[in-house]
Amino acid sequence: MGDCGAPGDVNSNVLIARSTGDPQLDKAVWQWLSWDKNQKTKEQIESLLQNGKHKELRDRLCCRLSFGTAGLRSAMGAGFCYINDLTVIQSTQGIYKYLERCFSDFKQRGFVVGYDTRGQVTSNCSSKKLAKLTAAVLLAKDVPVHFFSTYVPTPFVPYAVRQLKAVAGVMITASHNRKEDNGYKVYWENGAQITSPHDKEIIKCIEECVEPWKGSWNENLVDTSPLRQDPLQKICDCYMEDLKKICYHRELNEQTNLKFVHTSFHGVGHDYVQSAFKAFGFQPPIPVPEQKDPDPDFSTVKCPNPEEGESVLELSLRLAEKENAKVVVATDPDADRLAVAEQQENGRWKVFTGNELAALFGWWMFSCWKENCSEDADVKNVYMLATTVSSKILRAIAHKEGFHFEETLPGFKWIGSRVKDLLDNGKEVLFAFEESIGFMCGTSVLDKDGVSAAVVIAEMATYLESKNLTLAQKLIEIYETYGCHISKTSYFLCYDPSTIKRIFEKLRNFDAPQSYPKFCGIYNILHVRDVTAGYDSSQPNKKSVLPVSKSSQMITFTFQNGCVATLRTSGTEPKIKYYAEMCALPEQSDRSVLEEELQKLIEALIENFLEPDKNGLIWRSA
Numbered sequence: 001m002g003d004c005g006a007p008g009d010v011n012s013n014v015l016i017a018r019s020t021g022d023p024q025l026d027k028a029v030w031q032w033l034s035w036d037k038n039q040k041t042k043e044q045i046e047s048l049l050q051n052g053k054h055k056e057l058r059d060r061l062c063c064r065l066s067f068g069t070a071g072l073r074s075a076m077g078a079g080f081c082y083i084n085d086l087t088v089i090q091s092t093q094g095i096y097k098y099l100e101r102c103f104s105d106f107k108q109r110g111f112v113v114g115y116d117t118r119g120q121v122t123s124n125c126s127s128k129k130l131a132k133l134t135a136a137v138l139l140a141k142d143v144p145v146h147f148f149s150t151y152v153p154t155p156f157v158p159y160a161v162r163q164l165k166a167v168a169g170v171m172i173t174a175s176h177n178r179k180e181d182n183g184y185k186v187y188w189e190n191g192a193q194i195t196s197p198h199d200k201e202i203i204k205c206i207e208e209c210v211e212p213w214k215g216s217w218n219e220n221l222v223d224t225s226p227l228r229q230d231p232l233q234k235i236c237d238c239y240m241e242d243l244k245k246i247c248y249h250r251e252l253n254e255q256t257n258l259k260f261v262h263t264s265f266h267g268v269g270h271d272y273v274q275s276a277f278k279a280f281g282f283q284p285p286i287p288v289p290e291q292k293d294p295d296p297d298f299s300t301v302k303c304p305n306p307e308e309g310e311s312v313l314e315l316s317l318r319l320a321e322k323e324n325a326k327v328v329v330a331t332d333p334d335a336d337r338l339a340v341a342e343q344q345e346n347g348r349w350k351v352f353t354g355n356e357l358a359a360l361f362g363w364w365m366f367s368c369w370k371e372n373c374s375e376d377a378d379v380k381n382v383y384m385l386a387t388t389v390s391s392k393i394l395r396a397i398a399h400k401e402g403f404h405f406e407e408t409l410p411g412f413k414w415i416g417s418r419v420k421d422l423l424d425n426g427k428e429v430l431f432a433f434e435e436s437i438g439f440m441c442g443t444s445v446l447d448k449d450g451v452s453a454a455v456v457i458a459e460m461a462t463y464l465e466s467k468n469l470t471l472a473q474k475l476i477e478i479y480e481t482y483g484c485h486i487s488k489t490s491y492f493l494c495y496d497p498s499t500i501k502r503i504f505e506k507l508r509n510f511d512a513p514q515s516y517p518k519f520c521g522i523y524n525i526l527h528v529r530d531v532t533a534g535y536d537s538s539q540p541n542k543k544s545v546l547p548v549s550k551s552s553q554m555i556t557f558t559f560q561n562g563c564v565a566t567l568r569t570s571g572t573e574p575k576i577k578y579y580a581e582m583c584a585l586p587e588q589s590d591r592s593v594l595e596e597e598l599q600k601l602i603e604a605l606i607e608n609f610l611e612p613d614k615n616g617l618i619w620r621s622a
Contacts, residue, residue: 020054028061028080031210036078037217038085040124044078064207065091067199068571073174073183076120083182084123088130088172089216091184092137094206095168098198101205103167103189110144112169112231114157116268116334117294118182126296127151127172127182132219134170134184139225140215146231147222151268151294153335154185155449158416160235162191162446176265176305176332179298191446192416236272240279242444243452248368249463253281256462259325260285262454263316265304266295267333269450276455285458286323288316298333306330306339307437309351313341317349327461327471331450337437338450340457342471350472354437355391355487355581357457360471361439362394363478364460365431366401379403383422385415385432388531388546388556389489389566389579394431396482396583403430409531409546410554410568412438416446435489435579480586486594487581488602492610492617495574499615503576504553504567507609508533517557521604524560531556562588563601567609576617578605 019026029049036042048057060079065072065087072091074083099106113135119126128151135145146164148156157171167189174181186194186202194202215221222228247253260277262285264270270292274284290300298304301312310317316328320343328349330339341351352360362384369382382403384394387410398405404427408414415432422429423443432440438448441456457471464474479485494500508530510517516528516537527538534548538558554568565580582598610617 020049020057022054022058025054025058025062029057032061032078032080032086035210035212036084036086038124040122041078041084041086044123066203067186067194071183071185071193073177073181075180076118076123076125076182078123083130083174083184084125085130085133085217086212088184089133089137089212090206090210091202092134092170093209093213093216094202094204095170095186096138096141096143097205097209098202099167106167107143109165109167110146110227111138112146112157112160112164112166112187113172114148114152114154114160114169115172116154116174117151117266117296118172118174118179118333119296120180120182125182129219130172130182130184131170132222133217134172135228136218136221137213137216139221139227140213140218142227144227144229145222145225147228148235149230149232152232152235153268153272153331153449153451155336155445155447155451156235156239157185158187158191158193158447159239159445160231161187161189163235163238164231165189171334173334175334175336176303176307178303179296187447190417190420192420193411193413193447195413195417236275239444240275242442243276243279243455245444246365246368246442246452246456247280247459248372249459250281252462252466253459256282256465258327258462258465259323260458260461261288261316261320261323261325261328262286263288263291263306263313263328263330264335265301265306265312265330265333266291266293266298267304267331267335268294269331269333269335272335272451273329273331273454276451277458280455280459282455282458285329286319286325288319290315304333306332306337307354309339310341310349313339313349313351317341327458329454329457331454332437335450336448338439338453338457339437340471342461344470344472352471352475353487354433354435355393355485356475357437357439358386358391358433358435359393359478359485360460360475361431361433361441361453361456362397363474364456365441366397366403369428369430381426381428383427383429385418385429387411387415387434389568389577390433390435391485391487391581392564392583393478393482393485394433396485397478400482407546409549410434411571412440412448415440419443419446435487480589483586484584484589484591484594485581486584486591486598487579488598489577489579490620491570491575491577492612492619493574494576494615494617496616499617500553500569500576503610503615504532504555507555507567516555517609520557520559520601520608523563523601523604525557526560527558529556529558530554557605559601561597561601563598565601565605567605576610578602578610580605
């Protein structure tokens, strides 16, 4: 954690008197108290020092944040491993240094900064303040900054980066994480989240300049610098105009009696989803009053993640029943993901999984393309994408309809980068998704986008209603046409990294050294792909087509019975996740038989490969 510079306003005698007896920790404490100008976080460290809490000081000060699948993400609070004013300044200084090296026109093209509505009073830390400090670092170095004057959905930052031809952008958000967290998401000039090697190089640059520069703390620069521009109106207008490119049934939308309820989960989504519905010709969706305005405490939900299903959608479902609205759309707090629920004929609600919604979106986007494409359009030029742990339903649709389907590593950063490559090579990308309710409809935004997904699902429901169909009924039709795809995802907690490593190493040396399993209980394994090691038994050269990802464990098994199962570690939590899907052919239509087969295979997978009792794994709580 490089040391550069003399002490600031801290009395060095006081520091020496409070020595911890650990030179590395003493240095880290000295740096923090010298550099941090946020009184609240500075006092947190001083208090720990005065009370002799050396272990907690070490935990907070002797390791640094690193880029994961969603940029930097951590709890807000004092310390080099938390999100706070100082670590955001340090990260931005590193980014400035790296971008200056990469782009000779950096100071002409500028940088985009957006933020959500998170905050923590105890640390005097909020997304807006962190965004202002991000802008200050760059403005002090004469970089033009496109700083949004109010909170925006996360997809607006990658959209603005491309629209304004900026070199990069940052969104301050922790998406659907718990209220204590915040994050720092970095987008490259192509409008996709950064991937390797940029993340590694930025971390190196951060470590080279950890002391705040003159001007880095001046958050007022956002209000006074002539280099600061507010892109809000332009980006809103352009985004809504671009959205109309994927609106195919405006007349139906204008005439429909179907009503929709929208919840923005105490986040940024309300105004933007209202505008998107208007752009499609709809009446505005009915907002959930208790959840429509930003609230950093997320006070009406136990966790602000719409993926948790009916338990967190309670207020929306009750309002929908009262208003006789048949469809509920829920955007997560930064509006980049979407959950959907539909009332069934028996009065119950069906909350769709991410994989089920992807089947609907895939069918819809291809049908609309087919109906509206020019006569000389070539279906072989059309692509859809999904992450490798997501449903293979798009592969089945692509196989039957003649377009291309591609998989990427988990994380939308890989999808965004690959989509940009395809577009640059003259291909047409209609849709991409990840199973954790992240959807990209069209290519205006090269990231998941809950705002566009919400209005596309509304148009789809409206169209289907005109044919006397519900979303749930159409989903059954899709599975009848392309084959039933039933998936199940869960996880185990494991707090010992050596146990995790041992589990995966055993799979790589199962019956003999460097030999993967050929069976899982009674189930025959056709192919094994180990992205961590770069191996894929289905390829002629045995090499994985997906890029090698040594930083996390991930092995996928394809079984003879049509099931695909992946075991992987989480990039942000102490979890071993499993994803299993039964991919049936259209003629295998007995869903209950397929569900039973999938369940038995998952049990075999857990018993033979994860061995939870032997390895001390903690089952996910129901």
